Amino acid sequence: MSFYPQSPDHVPADRLIDFDFFEVPPGVTDPVEIWHGLVKRGAPPIFYTPRNGGHWVFLRYPDIAEAYRNYEIFSTHKAQIPPLEPYPVLQPNGVDPPQHDVFRKILAPMFTPLAVRRMTEGLQHRAEGLISGFAGKGGCDFVKDYAAKFPTGTFLELFGLPEERLSEFLRISDTFFRSTDPDVRAANLLEIFAVLEELFREKERNPGNDIASTVVQSRDAEGNPFPWEDIINCGFLLFVAGLDTVTNTMTYVWRYLATSPDARQKFRDRLDDPSAFLLAIEELMRINAVSNIYRRVTHDCEFKGVQFRRNDRVVLPNTVANRDQSMFKEPQTIDLDRKVNNHVTFGLGPHRCIGSHLAKREIMISLQEWLRQIPEFELDPNQDAESVFGGPVMGFTSLKLRW
Amino acid sequence: MRVIANMNLCQGHARCEDLCPEVFSTDAVEGKVVIEQPEFPPELEEKVRLAVRNCPEGALRIAKGAVE
Numbered sequence: 001m002s003f004y005p006q007s008p009d010h011v012p013a014d015r016l017i018d019f020d021f022f023e024v025p026p027g028v029t030d031p032v033e034i035w036h037g038l039v040k041r042g043a044p045p046i047f048y049t050p051r052n053g054g055h056w057v058f059l060r061y062p063d064i065a066e067a068y069r070n071y072e073i074f075s076t077h078k079a080q081i082p083p084l085e086p087y088p089v090l091q092p093n094g095v096d097p098p099q100h101d102v103f104r105k106i107l108a109p110m111f112t113p114l115a116v117r118r119m120t121e122g123l124q125h126r127a128e129g130l131i132s133g134f135a136g137k138g139g140c141d142f143v144k145d146y147a148a149k150f151p152t153g154t155f156l157e158l159f160g161l162p163e164e165r166l167s168e169f170l171r172i173s174d175t176f177f178r179s180t181d182p183d184v185r186a187a188n189l190l191e192i193f194a195v196l197e198e199l200f201r202e203k204e205r206n207p208g209n210d211i212a213s214t215v216v217q218s219r220d221a222e223g224n225p226f227p228w229e230d231i232i233n234c235g236f237l238l239f240v241a242g243l244d245t246v247t248n249t250m251t252y253v254w255r256y257l258a259t260s261p262d263a264r265q266k267f268r269d270r271l272d273d274p275s276a277f278l279l280a281i282e283e284l285m286r287i288n289a290v291s292n293i294y295r296r297v298t299h300d301c302e303f304k305g306v307q308f309r310r311n312d313r314v315v316l317p318n319t320v321a322n323r324d325q326s327m328f329k330e331p332q333t334i335d336l337d338r339k340v341n342n343h344v345t346f347g348l349g350p351h352r353c354i355g356s357h358l359a360k361r362e363i364m365i366s367l368q369e370w371l372r373q374i375p376e377f378e379l380d381p382n383q384d385a386e387s388v389f390g391g392p393v394m395g396f397t398s399l400k401l402r403w
Numbered sequence: 404m405r406v407i408a409n410m411n412l413c414q415g416h417a418r419c420e421d422l423c424p425e426v427f428s429t430d431a432v433e434g435k436v437v438i439e440q441p442e443f444p445p446e447l448e449e450k451v452r453l454a455v456r457n458c459p460e461g462a463l464r465i466a467k468g469a470v471e
Binding site: 105108109111112113114115275278279282339340341342343344346348349350352356357 | 414415416417418420421422424429430431432433434453456457458459460
């Protein structure tokens with residue numbers, strides 16, 4: 001904290017902290033500690049760090065909630081941290097209302113609670129198949145054997161792609177989410193876009209009953225197709241948003257359950273009561289918020305008494321908002337019967353995670369099926385010490401379980 | 404008592420539907436709240452209040468009397 005790289009002159013010294021949210025401090029075994037360490041050491045509720053290109057961090061629930069809703073100041077457009085250009089403009093997430101509404105409306109019917117309930121059988125089938133593959137083996141690496149495969153397989157199904165491509169997609173998504181080598185990343189991005197290009201071209205020729213076909217066949221108000229780039233970037237968004245987030249949330253949930261016999265018992269007791277099961281899942285969504293969300297300030301302004309400049313970046317750490325004691329009674333306690341739980345794990349406002357209902361159902365069905373086949377399990381004492389990572393999505397590259 | 408929704412605030416979190424499906428559902432197009440039973444019976448009051456308090460957008464509220 002003694003030396004700061006140069007910071008913009010609108011940032012007062014008392015709001016400056018040397019903080020790198022990609023970096024896991026030595027000895028930290030849970031990446032959320034990257035953030036909660038800050039709160040404990042009394043960081044100002046709105047502060048600036050010069051790391052990663054320089055950005056603000058909000059730590060209070062009300063400020064984070066307001067930033068989510070106030071897209072006129074806090075835009076999702078070109079909000080990458082560190083600033084990265086050119087970067088594809090994700091559709092619809094990378095644009096703000098009213099442009100945002102166009103692709104949001106195309107996607108929305110496929111992700112409503114009703115649409116997601118209709119996916120139940122397919123999700124159950126997938127969960128059952130994956131778990132029965134290792135249930136008799138006495139242990140697994142949860143990340144590799146389940147948490148990566150399940151959402152990726154679901155993605156393939158929703159996009160009308162054959163199951164045989166699972167290993168290819170696991171490979172490209174693993175590189176996309178975990179590689180830090182710029183050359184590898186650049187080649188990987190090209191590969192993803194080539195795959196999406198081929199996929200949408202194929203669905204344009206032979207449409208099916210899947211998300212890719214719906215997106216490619218959609219038309220604007222005048223009946224014209226959307227720009228090809230937007231279609232590809234919509235596919236890219238669903239790839240970026242729906243895989244790693246679910247993988248890491250699941251890993252957090254299983255990591256917790258492996259160490260909590262009471263929680264396992266509570267979930268097993270609720271196997272025949274889906275609404276009580278879902279309520280308990282909601283608390284695990286609050287406590288295991290893996291995403292730290294980016295925004296870009298659209299114009300010079302004052303917000304909560306702090307001066308912001310146009311193009312300043314902001315990080316909204318959901319895990320911090322979700323443990324704000326002004327909003328949550330005993331925020332550090334995991335209470336599977338919590339009555340009021342307005343967590344921001346899926347964001348708020350117009351950009352609220354469109355896949356939230358699918359994500360919750362993926363986790364719920366996975367856990368139900370897991371507990372039926374593997375009612376008791378624990379952490380393997382031999383964990384990979386290097387498995388923890390921070391960044392926009394936090395998590396673990398490995399979680400060894402045994403039973 | 405009646406429960407009312409501000410559709411400009413609703414973003415389709417569907418927490419209300421999860422907590423009190425007797426009164427709330429969501430539509431098939433945008434996934435936003437549909438109040439099936441605006442004038443709910445007293446036995447559902449506790450569940451409705453819980454749903455209102457759990458709306459992350461603060462889009463729901465309870466109004467006294469039949470019509471405001």
